[in-house]
Amino acid sequence: MAEESFNDDELNPPEWLNVQFMTQVLRGYEKDSNLKVINLSFTPASAKGDHYASIMFRARVEYTAQNGNFTKSLIIKTMIVEEGIKKDMFKDSPLFTTEIGMYTKVLPEWERILRRANDPAKLYVECIYHSLQPHQILIFDDLVEMGYAVVRDRFLTREEISSAYSKLAKIHAISMKFIHEQPEYLKEFKNGLCEMPGLIDSSIISGGMDPFMEMLGRIPELSKYQPHFKKISLHFKDRLRETMQEYRNNPQPGYNVLCHADFHSRNMMFKNNKETGCFEDCMLLDYQGCNVAPMAVDLMYSIYMLMGPAQRREELDILLNYYLSILLETLKKIGYQGSMPTEQGFWAEMKRHRYYEFLLLSTFLPVSIGLRTHKLDIGDMMHNEETRKKLYQLEDFMEETKSILDRFQKSGYFDDF
Template sequence: MNFFDEESVPPEWINSDFLKEVLEFNGELKGVSIDEYETAPAVGPSDHFASIMFRTKITYSTDEKKGEKCSVIIKAMPTVPGMKLDFVTKNDLDYFGTEIFMYSKVLGRCEEILKNAGYTDKLVAKILYYSEEPRKVLVFEDLKELGYAMPTRMLPNDEEAKIFFSKLAQYHAAVFKLESEGHENMKRRGTMFNAPYMMPFDGISALCEAVRTIPGYETIAEKLSQISQMKLFEKCKQTLNIPGSYNLLSHGDFHVRNMMFKNNKEGAVEQAVLVDFQMCNWGSPAYDLIDIAAVIPYSKREKLYKLYFDTFTDILVKSGFEGTLPTYELFQKEMKRYQHFDLQFLCISTIAMTLDTAKADPAEMMKLMFNKEIVLQVFKQPKYLAFVKELLPVLLEEGVLDEIIQSN
């Protein structure tokens, strides 16, 4: 079995005994017997990089009721040798320990804080079960059964973008208040930058080659030629691990595919919930913001940052936060300090989200990203270059490219 097969073949331990343990875990059900169940992959191949995920539809009975039905999402640590297992095990970050901590100790409290502030929309899926022994596994309610779905497109429209930034502000405000009240073990390390460098392609070199084809961007291309992917990665890592003007437990991997959405009757997105809390990191809120902003044209970002900040402070005030509120000037200082992440995410998130993968097999796409010629073609696609043309002149004018070149 290879690591792509592992995502499509349910493990033997997902059986009646395990499912009975899951349903009885929180004490709401007793005397459960599993009548029947069916397990299938919950996501597509390679959709979830640090875990394997399955959806199990269960028919069960208790002493009081017969033939009850439910659907659960089972998220487990990969076991087959390969990129997934290496990513999870070959560093000192405890991805599953962090996610278990978040769902068992933090996110429920966050929802209480938000509810008290008048923000009643769902924040995350309900956790039904978790365990670290004999295997690391979490089980959630199936959001699909509640009307939520994965995004149908990676680049949001204006209204969807507002929902993204508002939802992030809600999570940030709640976790910020929670830490201010003395909640323990919040200072965790995560994100891709505290893990071993595992980029499958040289994004900076590919970007530089693409920029050389744009008339009038010769100076920018020359600057990019002096920046290596590793140099940029290390610069980001250094910044990430320096405390900010104010800090909180960031999501650590906040992009479009780590949300699920519910539409209204007209088909427009009206609610979003956050998923995947394996990479949470204590530090500046700027990290999550620049991550999600990678799919937003630069000219539209400032209004969304202001929406985020206004929502963030509104929740703190309405929830009875007793500390000193961050100012917008302090917030802007953090965004400025993290500006070189704009270049990093341009080579990762923006390129990934502008790809039309609807007709492509994700496993094959992963393999293609190791082919230099294919990577260069991807970086020259018009949809991606539209982001490039808008962002890079700003990074040049504000000295960000020079700062990266001169960094040690």
């Protein structure tokens, strides 16, 4: 990969990320006080667009220990060090606290529950070190060394998406059991999109609605939808807050789960058999935004950030019904005693939280298409008003909007405003 394909802040690791630091990390992990790092090198661990709220390095560590000489590849995730918009946005965020809680408390317990139910699904890669002070950092085993890879040069296949939904459904199902039986266990996971300082009122969230409405008025067959979105635009941020904070502030009958909250194709890795090429596994990553919220939050987001155009157009119902089948299967397997979700109730929940999907179509989908199809810079799209306006002139975005709005119409999304 060419150097310019990496994030600038991942080209040079911070000074504290050095031999002395890595020696202390590995001594603790290996329980060997005599361990000594003899060589350490870093390369960026993610391409542009893979991550936005943190930076990642791949460390190649050569060390001596009681049992001999070893080489280990590690993934190091730490906080943004550059000055500017991103640092200001995330400097006081609870992202690392949340992710540490997921890797040290929730995911290990979720896996134990699955194993007791004879389910071998692997939900996370081992976290070998974590800290909040003096630096926010997590260190993981390198999934690339285990044969996993991020899919960057194409859209995911139905098999890959189904595998990702299967893992998500199992996480959701176990969280439903805890919410029903011991909700205090997940009390700390309350920091979603709305709790990010200033995010919901920023141009990242609100900057798409005006150019989207302008596009609707410009295209004759879409102009009939413009009055709907003029009504939506008046209070869509308030409705978004209501959706994200509903479980904590105004509980409603519905399907609340521990959401991943950033369930897109760059936050997962896939493994294929080296000899046959057959698909073997999906590993979910980046649990920084996990919070208890309606199930629809993850699923609507995945429609725009996980699926490709073909799946959105032709396979959306099939894929979401597959997710639901795994959710129900897992709930039964782990002995869930609450009210079981139904297919009718599931689709009613999707409609009830449709304001979130209005946001995703108007604001997130053009960015997703710009990133995945046109290879545009994510920072430029999110913070440059002129670049953002150009997204609404992309032919593929306009064509997708036509089919999505037709689905909204048929699903009753514009009823009862």
